Amino acid sequence: MEKLLSKNRLETLSDGVFAIIITIQVFDIKIPQNISLKGSIIEGVMSLFPQIISWIPSFFILIVVWLNHNRLFSKIEVVDTKFIILNCGFLLFVSLVPVPVSLIAKFFPDPVPLAIFGAWMSLTSVSLSLLRLYLSKSKTLVTNSEVRKSLLSGVKSSFIFGPILYLTGAGISFMNFFAGIIVFTIVPVYFLFSKETK
Numbered sequence: 521m522e523k524l525l526s527k528n529r530l531e532t533l534s535d536g537v538f539a540i541i542i543t544i545q546v547f548d549i550k551i552p553q554n555i556s557l558k559g560s561i562i563e564g565v566m567s568l569f570p571q572i573i574s575w576i577p578s579f580f581i582l583i584v585v586w587l588n589h590n591r592l593f594s595k596i597e598v599v600d601t602k603f604i605i606l607n608c609g610f611l612l613f614v615s616l617v618p619v620p621v622s623l624i625a626k627f628f629p630d631p632v633p634l635a636i637f638g639a640w641m642s643l644t645s646v647s648l649s650l651l652r653l654y655l656s657k658s659k660t661l662v663t664n665s666e667v668r669k670s671l672l673s674g675v676k677s678s679f680i681f682g683p684i685l686y687l688t689g690a691g692i693s694f695m696n697f698f699a700g701i702i703v704f705t706i707v708p709v710y711f712l713f714s715k716e717t718k
Contacts, residue, residue, distance in 0.1 A: 524598040570628030584708035638690025645682030
């Protein structure tokens, strides 16, 4: 029988990855060097608009993804090797989120980086759903059958709505860049209040 491990170290690692990613994205917002020149402050602040507009939705999305990830960990006390591997796969997708966010700021308002962000978040959503699916099937990690049943109902919702909403935002961005931004801002609101993800 496989030896089970405490969830604490894996949870700490995951929280650390989220903290670093959010910090990296803030560091990407750079104040122009010539902003101190007389009469250039407003222009300098306005030049930060692409970086801020790309950071805001990604920040809230990452916070809600972290919250849902934290909700999964609240249902377990121990982890096994398969869960650790699935969690590391999830962290792989999360850790690369700053890349499309940086592309959005750099090539603003080109829709292609925004579509890449939507596609990448769709994959991230699927990887989180796989964690939920595994827990819903594991009688070892989740001993309460009612909790497993609740997790399974959440799997259906997260597999369908997560990727579809992100891909919808990616498609809409080609028609209207700012409409795509709005969709990506709405996504975390849905998952924040969705009963199926709790």
